[in-house]
Amino acid sequence: MLDKTYAPAEIESRLYRQWESSGVFGAEPSGGKTPFCIMIPPPNVTGSLHMGHALTFTIQDMLIRYRRMTGRDALWQPGTDHAGIATQMVVERQLAAEALTRHDLGREGFIERVWKWKAESGGAITLQLRRLGASLDWPRERFTMDSGLDLAVRKAFVALHKDGLIYRDKRLVNWDPKLHTAISDLEVEQREVKGRMWYFKYPVKGEAGVFLTVATTRPETMLGDSGVAVHPEDERYRHLIGKSVVLPLVGREIPIVGDDYADPEKGTGAVKITPAHDFNDFEVGKRHDLAQINVLDRDAKLNEAVPEAYRGLDRFVARDKVVADMEALGLLEKIEENPMTQPFGDRSGVVIEPWLTDQWFVDAAELAKDAIAAVEDGRTKFVPETWSKTYFEWMRNIQPWCISRQIWWGHQVPAWYGPDGAIFVEMTEEAALAAAKAKYGKDDIVLLRDPDVLDTWFSSALWPFSTLGWPEETPELARYYPTDVLVTGFDIIFFWVARMMMMGLRFMGDVPFRTVYIHALVRDEKGQKMSKSKGNVIDPLGLIDSYGADALRFTLAAMAAQGRDVKMSESRVQGYRNFATKLWNAARFCEMNECRLEPAYKPDQAQHAVNRWVAGKLSETVAAVGEGLETYKFNEAAGAAYQFVWGTFCDWYLEIAKPLLTGEDEAVKAETRATAAWVLNEVLKLLHPFMPYITEELWAKSAAVPRGQLIVEAWPQAGAIDAAATADVDWVVALITAIRSARAEVNVPPGAKTALLVREADADSRRRLADYGPVVERLARVETIADAPAGDAAKGAMQIVLGAATVLIPLAGVIDIAQEKARLAKELKRLDGEVERFDKKLANEKFIAAAPEEIVAEQREKRADALLQRQKVREALARIETF
Template identity: 70%
Template sequence: MIEKTYRPAEVEEKHYRLWEESGAFAANTDANGHPYTIMMPPPNVTGSLHMGHALTFTLQDVLIRYNRMRGKDALWQPGTDHAGIATQMVVERNLAKDGVTRHDLGRQEFIRKVWEWKAESGGTITRQLRRLGASPDWAKERFTMDEGLSKAVVKVFVQLHKQGLIYKDKRLVNWDSKLHTAISDLEVEQKEIKGSLWHFRYPIEGEEGRFITVATTRPETMLGDTGVAVHPEDERYKDLIGKFVVLPLVGRRIPIVGDEYADPATGSGAVKITPAHDFNDFEVGKRCGLEAINIMDRDARLNDAVPEAYRGLDRYEARKKVVAEIEALGLLEKIEPHTHMVPHGDRSGIAIEPWLTDQWYVDAATLAKPAIDAVEQGRTTFVPKQWENTYYDWMRNIQPWCISRQIWWGHQIPAWYGPDGAFFVEETEEAARAAAAAHYGKPVELTRDTDVLDTWFSSALWPFSTLGWPEQTPELARYYPTDVLVTGFDIIFFWVARMMMMGIHFMGDVPFRTVYIHALVRDEKGQKMSKSKGNVIDPLDLIGEYGTDALRFTLSAMAAQGRDIKLAVSRVEGYRNFATKLWNAARYCQMNGCEPVPGFAPTGLTQTVNRWIVGAVRDAGARIAEAIDGYKFNEAANAAYQFTWGTFCDWYLEFTKPILTGNDEAAKAETRATTAWVLDQILHLLHPIMPYITEELWEQLSPDRANRLISAAWPEPAADAGGAAAQAEMDWVVRLISSVRSMRSEMNVPPSAQIALMLKDPSAQTLERLATHRDLILRMGRLASVEPLDGAVPKSAVQSVLDEATVILPLEGIVDLDKERQRLTKEIDKLAGEIKKIDAKLGNEQFLAKAKEEVVAEQRDRRDEAAATRDKLQKALDMLGA
């Protein structure tokens, strides 16, 4: 017997272990079934489960479980990313506790320590994914630094270099002066800083007493200025283009150039140009032929390229000194308070320095062209489609991709340097030595490049390197290209685009047919979750409190395309209640003898109510399947919820109570078998979203089944067998009872009140249905009687239309209708006033410009809620004939 209470913690560990041990998650390369593949976005090996993970891995698992049940050979390829900087920082912090640095250990010993850490502590995220119920093929788990993937990385680097698509160049990078490495844009976070805008006057050469004023937020970089830009059409400065200023404190002559980067409407209209320390200035410098002078070292201290008094100063110390000396020279025009966004390293927390340095680059523009074509031609499609525009925008304006990092943990670049700095890029040191000997005419000493590759470089190969490439394995032939990539919009550029480029270049085909982009999980007010705000919700806490299925169902039900999820704990609690409802329904069925009948097929049914539910479950299954196929997870979850809680529990189980307690044994047997069959269908349909409770009930309802639910086939639609007429009939009963309940609720009719219901102008079919189902309608509508109306509509009655008939509920002596009209009118007016206020706010351009995104969203939500309530009350007022 099913226990009274469902206890998730007691069943989740058991079922996961049994699934994994039985090989239920495994793909079968030799299978006849059509392959279906999802590549798991590899979480960082340092990571732990957060709400974004919970969303993306839940949605992927829904797709995998569903397609597995559809008979496909489903491969969900798992793995983790070595997360270069993050992992190195973790291990360095651990060493620091013992007063040791990586430099004390040396490179090889430090890397050995990282592998030790990975073996002991690197599995946290995969253990937590198991708690979430994720069902990837764990036997195929890969790691971006494992031997096979490392070989793929080296081969790709060498081939791209030999094809001229990887090269060394001196360009600006995001430099982290604490970690001493270049970092990607994804590892940079913009922070709002309240600073100052300093206005300096630069003297025009040869024009005594004439100056040009420039404004800067970084006075220290003026020591590296190599030009001043003005707009070519700015009448104030046209005569100065081609002339020079004398750079204060340095004495260097620098040209005044015409460039459209200078905005005449901003500040003085003139901007200082420091090509070695600003990304925009770097581009202006290239266009105008300006020198790039690097004035900082790797610690963001000023180097020997500046006057002696500034050498060795920290950038912020240098800032104070520059301002003081400019002021002493009388060249400080003014200082204004200025709030602006400053890039910071997400790991180190310090301001990033644009720094001119030698790095390795990929010619991304060349690789991007076929990747753009693939989406334009529809070989890969984005869902929702509007994300294609984001993809195009970035790919069509793509910059060279800096792939080198100045850290130790990662794939070391396969380049070796000779005595004169010439380098040799080969797959092995032996091959490099041979190439060097051929170049120099003799064997020479070689030194390997100390840099490692950007983590995104190895993860760009993930869709094919995990399947064994460069070996031509059966897995590669079967599972590439993959079916769908499920990911967040924030890594379209960093990961999706790069996988497209690499997949097409090395495999000759796109890496995935569909890219499903899900939204962000925010807090219930629509704010982004962050530790500083204290609004982070830990998915593991929710799992512990409400069970895994409740969290998975919540995330699925809220995953509407293109809309961020506003997660409230109350929603998870609500779906925990749904799990409880399902559990109690199964218990009720078992207690009433509704147990699965082997070989039962819902055909030839005699009871209208049974034919109706069979048709209803068929329709629900079709809606759920169509929604999952279309990546409309919210629609799938809501269809499952409405059918299970509404149609099955609230209606069918109530409708069939008289049969189960009656004396017609044939009707009883048919209804028990049908009930058990429908419950089994529900378990199938819910399983992709709620795997644990469905598996447990599957087992409890019939312990001798040949297979577990995870391996059961997705339900085939049942034949109609006269169900259409039954559905029309029972749907009429549901609508009539719902209409009565709605009128009672809107009019505040006491639950105990037994009221007479009247039907005006009913058709012959309506009268026939009424006669057949009178007892159900009376019981479930809490009615004293239900009859056709003969004569005029009584006073003090509320009315509603149902098909051709008018439903009339006389309320004389039960509800004061005049008082009810007054109450409803007052509530409607109050809501109208609130809506008017909100509309005024939302129509105010200043409010929209200044208010935070989540504040605007909250106002829109409030308006929608108020409008919905107003419309509901208006409907109630209309019923009163007001």
């Protein structure tokens, strides 16, 4: 007997252990099924489950469970990323608590300490994924630092280097002066700050009293200026192009160049150019062959390249001194407040510096050519398709990819330096020594290995094929590559998706995935991005604790509309927990009414129209859910399942079937029991990808005899639809719905019964009323059904038109009509005011320009809701205005 209430906490861990121990998550490489493969976006080994994870992994699990049930050999490849900087910081914090640094341990000792941490504490997120119900093929789990992936990384690096696609160069990078390493754009957080704009006057050489005024937000970098740019068409400055200014405080002559980068409408129209400390200036400097003068060290302190008075000063201390010194010279024209965005390291929290340094780079522009073509010709498709434009825009303007990091935890660059600085890139130190011996012609060569490690995204770029055994030619690689679909967020299209495309095409000769599904952001219920500072972060694990994994999963699925952000709130999850409860109660109802699955039962042979109707509705739903999952319209798939289970099955079929289940016609009773059991059985299959726990539990407990696990059952098939039964019962459902809606609109007391008068009706409508009269009476709170008397029958009655039938609900004596008219008129006036208020706000251009996008969207949604409510009140008022 099923428990009275569904208690997810009691069954989830038990069922997950059952699934995992029975091996049902595993792929079958040697089987005859058609393969289907999804690669997990490997979460950081330091990470914990957040709402973005919950969305992407729920979507992937739905697809995997669905494909298993449709007969595919489904591989969901698990694994975690070593997360170089994040992991190193975790361990360094532990060392700091022991009054130690990584330098106290040395490189080897520190790396041993990281591996120890990983073994003891790393990978907590994989346990959290299990709580979500993620059915990954866990025995195949990979780690981006394991031996196989390390081999793949070295193989790729060496091959790209030998092909001239990896090289060492001096370029600008995002430099973190606290962590002392280059970082990727993804690790840079742009923050709104209240900055300043300083206007400095640079003396024009040879023209006494003539100055060129430049505006800067970073005065300290002026010490590294090597030019001033003006727009070549700017009439104010055209005559100065080709001349020079004398850089104050330094005394260096720097040229005035004409370049389109200078915006005549911004600042003074003249721009100081510091190629070693600004990404845009770097490009201007290359165009005009300007000197690259690095004035900062790795701590963001001023170095030996500046006048002695500034050497060793912190960049911000130096800023104040530069401003004071320029003011003392009379060369500070003015200072303005300047709201601006400033780059911060997302982990260190300090301001990031564009810094000129020697690093390893990948020729991304060359690799991007094939990756662009693969999307252009449809070998890989983006869903929604609009994201392909974002992909193309970035790929067609791609810059060299800096892949070296100045930390210890990660894949160490397989490069060794000879005594004269020659570089030997090889798979092993032995191979590098052999190459050095060949070059130098002697044996006693001492090589120094490059201390840098590779960007985490380099190893992640190989993930779709390195996890399958590459560079070895494994059966898994031949079977599962290319993979079918990648599910990920838009924020890593550049950092991961594009790079996997480049590497997959380079080393495998084919795209890494056929489809890229880009999901939206999960925001709070007001549409704001979640952040700790706002205090609006929603913890998925807390929601699982409170409402169960199935409720969270179904919420995410129901809200995963293509191209639309998910507005998450605890109340939504609570609502879908109620859906799980509804399903549980429906199963208890079936159990209490002895509804057992009959092996010989065939829904298309059912005699009672209601049973044929529900079978047809189920067939429609099976088709709709399958279509939604096939086309990545998860909200439509979840919506179709929800509407059928809650509405059609629970609220209509079981209610209509109650007298059939307790009646005296044994044949109808038996058929209805079998139908209810069969529908419930198919519903559990249909809902399993969305709500795996409750469906697996009910599958086991609703069976008359023990049977296999639901997770490996076949997906339900759409069957025949009886058009006549569908039309009849749909009409009855529509009539009852219309009566209930009309009663609610005018506040008829729920317990009050009313008459139903038929004024006009064709033969089909009258037959349906005759066949289903008792159902209408019971479910619509109708006391009697009769023909309307001659004369003005509509007086004091609400009118409902349904197809070829017109029926009346007399209200005299049921409600106070005058009072109800007054109430509705008052409500209509209130809603008119609401709509007018929203219209004024949304017509205010200042509000639209200044308000955050999510606030504007919220106001538009509220206006739409008010319009809908107003229309309903108008209709209700129209129903009784003639009374």
